[in-house]
Amino acid sequence: MFNHYSVLKDEVLQGLEVRSDGTYVDCTVGGGGHSEQIAARLGDEGMLVAFDQDRDALDAAQNRLKQYDSRTMFVHANFRELEERIAHHQLGKIDGILFDLGVSSPQLDRGERGFSYQHNAELDMRMNQNQERTAREIVNEWPYQQLVKLFFSYGEEKFSKQIARKIEGERKKQPITTTHQLVDLIKEAIPAPARRKGGHPAKRIFQALRIAVNDELTAFNDALHQAARVIGINGRIAVITFHSLEDRLCKQAFKKWSTAKPVPRNLPIMPEDHKPPFQLVNKKPIVPGSQELHDNRRSRSAKLRIVEKVREWDETFTYEEGWN
Numbered sequence: 001m002f003n004h005y006s007v008l009k010d011e012v013l014q015g016l017e018v019r020s021d022g023t024y025v026d027c028t029v030g031g032g033g034h035s036e037q038i039a040a041r042l043g044d045e046g047m048l049v050a051f052d053q054d055r056d057a058l059d060a061a062q063n064r065l066k067q068y069d070s071r072t073m074f075v076h077a078n079f080r081e082l083e084e085r086i087a088h089h090q091l092g093k094i095d096g097i098l099f100d101l102g103v104s105s106p107q108l109d110r111g112e113r114g115f116s117y118q119h120n121a122e123l124d125m126r127m128n129q130n131q132e133r134t135a136r137e138i139v140n141e142w143p144y145q146q147l148v149k150l151f152f153s154y155g156e157e158k159f160s161k162q163i164a165r166k167i168e169g170e171r172k173k174q175p176i177t178t179t180h181q182l183v184d185l186i187k188e189a190i191p192a193p194a195r196r197k198g199g200h201p202a203k204r205i206f207q208a209l210r211i212a213v214n215d216e217l218t219a220f221n222d223a224l225h226q227a228a229r230v231i232g233i234n235g236r237i238a239v240i241t242f243h244s245l246e247d248r249l250c251k252q253a254f255k256k257w258s259t260a261k262p263v264p265r266n267l268p269i270m271p272e273d274h275k276p277p278f279q280l281v282n283k284k285p286i287v288p289g290s291q292e293l294h295d296n297r298r299s300r301s302a303k304l305r306i307v308e309k310v311r312e313w314d315e316t317f318t319y320e321e322g323w324n
Contacts, residue, residue, distance in 0.1 A: 006033025007299040008240060011286050012098060013037055015238050015306040021045040022095035025086075027079035027223060028052060032061035034098055039068035046071050049091065053078045053128040078128065080219040083226040093232030099239045101220065101246050102302065103210070115210060117202040120180040125206075125213045135209045139176050144168045154217075154245065155208030162189040163205060179206075207243065221249055228257060228278070231309050236281065238306045247285070247303050254280060254307045272311075281306035 012034055018024065020043035026035045029050035039048045048071060052058040058076050065072050075085055079099070086094065103115060114124030114135060123136035142150070144164050151160035166189040167176065176182055186202045187195060195201045211217060227237050241247040257278040263270055285303035292299050 006030065006100065007102065007292065007296065007302045008286065008288060008304050009034060009037055011304055012238055012240070013041070015281060015286070015304065016096040016098065016236050018042070019046070019095060023047045023049070023091055023093075024096040024098070025049045025082070025094055025227075026051065026098050026100075027082060027227075028098075028100045029061040029074075030057050030100065032064035034100060035061060035072070036065055036068075038096075038098075039065055039072055042068070042071050044071070047091070048072045049075060049085075049089075051075045051077060051079045051082070051085075055129065078219055079223040080226070082223050083230055086230050093235065094227075094230050095232060095235045097227045097231055097235070097237045099220070099223070099227075099237075101216075101240060102242045102298070114179055115206070117179055117183050117200055117206050120178055123177060123179060123182060123209075125210045127214045133213055135213050136175075136177055138209060138212055139167060139182060140171050150212055151205055151208050153208075154211045155204035156244070157204040157208065159190050159194065165189070211245070217245060217249065220246060221253075224250065224253055228253075228309075233309055233311065236306055236308045238304060240302055240304050242301045242303075247305075250305050251285075254278065254305055258307060275311060277309060277311050278307040279310050281308050 016024065016038070018038055018041045020041060022042070023046070024038050024042075026038065026048065029035050029052045032050070035048060035050050042048060048065075048068070050058070050061055050065070050072060052061065053076070055076060058074055062074055073089065075081075077085060082097075112121050112124075113126075114121045123134060123139060125135040126133070138147075138150070147164035147167060148160045151157045151163060157163065163186055166185045167182075170176055170181075170185055176185070182205070183202045186205055190201050224237075224239070231237055239250045241250055258276050258280050260270060260276050261274040263274055282305065285305050287304070288296075288299045288302055
């Protein structure tokens with residue numbers, strides 16, 4: 001059973017301004033919570049394209065949205081294939097794109113997937129079960145310095161060196177194969193006073209490993225820039241993030257795309273090609289209200305940012321360069 005609580009559902013629907021004849025993409029369909037609400041607002045001429053690289057999630061979404069089969073296309077792929085798939089199916093310009101970057105609750109709660117430090121399981125953490133790289137490979141094969149960089153950069157773990165050194169010593173004696181083996185090593189490496197505050201001591205390391213296993217930040221950055229190209233005029237991109245690294249990428253990209261190129265001070269009118277292609281829908285991130293926080297404690301770190309495309313741009317200019 002793939003039951004997943006979709007956060008900020010009303011805020012997403014309001015932010016995307018779903019039209020009955022529009023074409024919308026849910027890049028992370030998960031259990032189908034957001035997609036179901038989008039599909040319910042589409043008419044016969046509307047279309048929803050639902051991406052997910054997790055086969056279990058996609059199957060669950062297909063079952064949940066079966067009454068909307070005629071207006072829904074399911075794509076078993078990483079969202080970094082967004083532009084390619086949109087072109088392949090000749091969908092034209094898109095009216096709205098959603099990224100919900102949270103790990104689905106079933107992925108955390110199903111111990112055998114290896115995402116959770118609460119369950120003892122094989123060190124896996126793959127969103128796409130067909131890929132080769134697993135958390136076990138990283139923990140047992142990556143050199144000490146690479147582990148330190150990973151834990152510090154992706155987990156913001158201040159005891160990265162101590163934890164990497166503990167892992168290095170243990171794997172010389174035996175392979176580290178399970179989540180609880182790793183949890184025990186993390187606890188041994190972190191001083192007792194630090195373990196008693198800031199949540200579970202393994203949380204940041206597991207986050208870092210999950211990001212690395214699934215290449216999450218690079219994939220998101222690629223897909224976000226693709227979204228900027230395929231979205232149509234007056235179309236909107238909505239992004240829900242759950243930790244600072246993703247949110248920083250999103251915030252920086254949206255700021256660049258919504259900032260005009262500099263012009264001389266004495267220029268009376270801003271040239272059209274200096275105007276930004278996007279405008280911010282919300283200058284500050286939208287966060288869950290008190291009721292949602294009460295109903296789902298995992299929503300507490302969620303942030304929703306939305307931009308709207310207002311004009312095209314010079315095709316020789318790439319988004320990756322930024323509007324600086």
